[in-house]
Amino acid sequence: MSSLAEVQIRLRHWITAPEGVETALASEPGGARAVVRGDARLSAEDRLSVYANAYFERLCGCLENDYPTLRWTLGEAWFRDLVTSYLLAHPPTHPSLRWAGQHLATFVAEDSRGEPFRRGRGWVGDLARFEWALADAFDAADTPALERSALAALDPDRFAGLRFAVHPSLRLLALEWPIQKLRRAWRKAGDGERCEPAPEELAVVPEAVHAVIWRADERVFHRSMDRSAFEALQRTARGEPFGTLCERIAEDLGDAAAPARAASWLGEWIDAGWIQARVE
């Protein structure tokens, strides 16, 4: 199959070339015509272009779906440039388009090739992380949630040693930018129907935000949390026993407040469906 493999590798190269099929082919005169048939209606290069355009447009559309606010804040031209750079660094490797955008947040926040897109827009990495977490929560695994009644049935002497697990859809994001403000501006603009944001809509300043994202009744929700509660929930997600959680809360908020605060938070988390039924 060496010849078929060679044909496929060459087609992949031409179709994914960031500069377009024609430029990619310019460096190998006659290259396409040795592989692909052209005719009077359309050259081999033009026929390859159909696939090259479809590749980019399909992935661009997929990433627009996953990152609608990022797309709105950057504007169409910049977003398409971002997608071009991103696909060069992270061509899709998963059989499902669902995962095509999985590296975008890291790319735009940390990769040197993502630098032009974060210059003057420090929030793009946080925004991308946030929107990817929304997509992740949507189809995370289903697990029964803990009921308060089940908690009441547990032996109080065992409480300090209990380890709770959080729902698979739960995502905890410590953000450095007020992403929800950008999301609200995008919503207000009619989910991006008004194409370009006004400068004042993007005039956000750094602000520590502790965001929680989760799915309930098949819908994805998010809200900000108090820092202490967020860190306690993070520890719970890591599997720390409830007793250790109480000790940490005591260090943070004082001995007197800790037990009541821990119990109150646990109750809120259970009511929100954030805690799995399985308790160890």
Added chain:
Amino acid sequence: MLGFGVGLRAVHYPDILERIANRTLCVDWFEVLTENYMVDGGRPLRVLDDVRASVPVVLHGVSLNLGSTDPLDDAYLEALVRLADRVEPAWISDHLCWTGVGGTQLHDLLPLPYAADVVVHLADRIRRVQDRLKRRIAVENVSSYLSFEADEMSEVEFLVAVAERADCGILLDVNNVFVSAHNHEFDAAAYVDAVPAQRVFQIHLAGHSEQGPLLIDTHDHPVRDEVWALYERALRRIGSVSTLVEWDDRIPAYDRLEEEAQRARLAAETTKPSAAEGSRVVAR
């Protein structure tokens, strides 16, 4: 023969669940895009389970990558087995194409050179997939916009050779035949006439668009009259066969989609097969 169906798409979930509950559904089955349901949980899988509890479902994949020279993707096959165990599809289908190579997924249905060694390669991979899934799959002819210097036979000769060698089913996409016939200037009617009727599990119908001198398989229009005519020709040859209308972009209201499926039903009811139906190759 499952009857007449449409694709299960997220925008139509509420309409479909309501019609199932009210017993007013006008289609007989749904086809689902396999990869959309290879997820851990949430609404898509719950809706799929609810639909499957009342109506037959077929799994239609786009990323099995049958024609690639990469190894078959074990993780993908494992996920496909799990999904098939969950929904018990009437059959499983994918495309006669390649979708990625060297670990890169192109997320498109790329044509293959129609050559004898490619027939052997493809048929061997289909057989291995069928062994893993413990059933015959159906392979679909794709719309294509280019052909290869290495071609040694026509597309339909290639399709027939692969299907016979792999002993698999065929998902005959009549719109794709029409689109590729236009793009490569072959005779669509002769193509349909050459397909082995006993291997056809299913027919696809869809709309297409024009782009310069080419037709593109965009699934964003109603089925064109010329494609309905080709469908009737296929019905005369194949006899009653499960038929599905695809509509994936600029998706209309669910009622409109059901109208297209009803038109297919009417066409099938008023088209007589030209010969007695022989015994069919089945999924398992």
